[in-house]
Amino acid sequence: MFSGRKKSIKNKAGSSNEIVEEIDLNDVKYMKGSSSSHIEKASHHRGNGSISTGSVSDVVDDKPALQRGLKARHLTMISLGGTIGTGLFLASGSSVANAGPGGALLAYALIGIMVFFMMECLGEMATFLPISGSFNNYAGRFIDPAVGFALGWNYWYNWAVTVAVELTAGSMVMAYWLPHVPNYVWSIVFLVIILALNLFSVKGYGEAEYWFALIKVLTVIVFIILGILVDTAVLGGHYYGTETFNYGGIQGLGVLSTFLTAGFSFQGTELIGVAAGESENPRKNVPRAIKQVFWRIILFYILSILIIGLIIPYDDPSLLSDDVTQISVSPFTLVFVKAGITPAADVMNAVILTTVLSAGNSGLYASSRTLLDLANEGKAPKFFRKITKNGIPIYCVLLTAVIGMLAFLTSLFGNGVVYNWLLNISGVAGFIAWLGIAAAHWRFRRAYVLQGYKVEDLPFKARLFPIGPIFAFFVCLFVLVGQGYSAWMATPVVAADIVACYIGIPLVLVFYAGYKIGKRTKVIPLAEIDLISGREAFLR
Secondary structure, three states, X not given: XXXXXXXXXXXXXXXXXXXEOEEEEOOEEEXXXXXXXXXXXXXXXXXXXXXXXXXXXXXXXXXXXXXXXXXXXXXXXXXXXXXXXXXXXXXXXXXXXXXXXXXXXXXXXXXXXXXXXXXHHHHHHHHHOOOOOHHHHHHHHHOOHHXXXXXXXXXXXXXXXXXXXXXXXXXXXXXXXXOOOOHHHHHHHHHHHHHHHXXXXXXXXXXXXXXXXXXHHHHHHHHXXXXXXXXXXXXXXXXXXXXXXXXXXXXXXXXHHHHHHHHXXXXXXXXXXXXXXXXXXXXXXXXXXHHHHHHHHHHHHHHHHHHHXXXXXXXXXXXXXXXXXXXXXXXXXXXXXXXXXXXXHHHHHHHHHHHHHHHHHHHHHHHHHHHHHXXXXXXXXXXXXXXXXXXXXXXXXXXXXXXXXXXXXXXXXXXXXXXXXXXXXXXXXXXXXXXXXXXXXXXXXXXXXHOOOOHHHOOOOXXXXXXXXXXXXXXXXXXXXXXXXXXXXXXXXXXXXXXXXXXXXHHHHHHHHHHHHHHOOOOXXXXXXXXXXXXXXXXX
């Protein structure tokens, strides 16, 4: 994929001081003079567990490895599929109810801008070093190996529990049509489907996610078109105009809680970074997918919120429900009914079922690749490095599926108390991952410049540096800290509810402190950050 000219690397006894004479990355030339000191430092850090060279189909040895089977359309739909889900189809109604249509638009727009900068940060790193399980690897390489360890296990856990959440949601959706069938039966069926998609090949996963996401995208497009027709009295016979929207306006403190809802809704966008290591041409496909995904998400979310605010009064009791079992009161269903689509509830139920399968599919994929990267770095048992001839990290997939099923089973016992705590821990994991992405990019760019490289030579350059990562970091931190807002404002304040909101944070800190103390890691100086290892496969 890449052309280049390299000097031969001598043995340890006579290692050459000039390792790379010239590297030509699809007509992008990197400066001459990468010294052996960088390689030695990389070797030191790798032994520490902070560096993974990634597993790709063109690695040096002949062992089975991950395959680059994802095309640009797969990357785009993977990210869209990870974002457009119940957060839009259901929770968008409660956002309008709590913040008013104007407040909801404001909250989603601000969070959307934050996601834009976060994705720019990720895109720059993922095109420079496109490896599977990227966030924790970048954090461990550019900040501190202990940070990478904590973020890696945090992100694996996040998506493993997401599998359980979707198994539960899927059984609830099926109960709408077949209430007499036990929920666990449907959960097992969905787990088998998700497992099959992830055990076949990465291309099979990508194709499934492409079609799952396409159904959701088409649903949103139809919703927006019908919403405009309803608002202008072309359908339904009633002209709404902006009267309903102006009636709701902005509802004060409700905007704060909507920031949290919007943040949760956008989680999953970063899946592009996980999938970059299995993209056919990450240098071209990742930037293209990032640009397309951002504008499409903003378009879909902002226009959908606008349509809901134009047609449905913010104080309509139906908007307050964001329960997956309440399909009939989804804001999408309400608008479809006003457009004259009688079986609207059945249509939306089918779409939400697709959403559930899509999220579970992505959850198993993301968590398995993260676990594989942890194993490659020495931060998880070695047997998780096992990859089949089809390029599947078999033990990573199976363990994640088992953990997801066990987490699901906790929802069946003890009134779901353990299950709810697992959800709360997982809920903040996405925000922590975003914080890690912004911080890692801040360090990466500074190290890149300090070591003499030219920013214009980057395959993809994040815009508005350093404003972008700083803005993304602090907005994300604000959402992370403020996500316990409802628990603090409750009357009376219940300590257990507050602890439940924030329990995910100390868990990550325990991972960080444990690894840092055990391995005695330190923050890597900018001049010593390794910008070479792991790119050999892309430079040959």
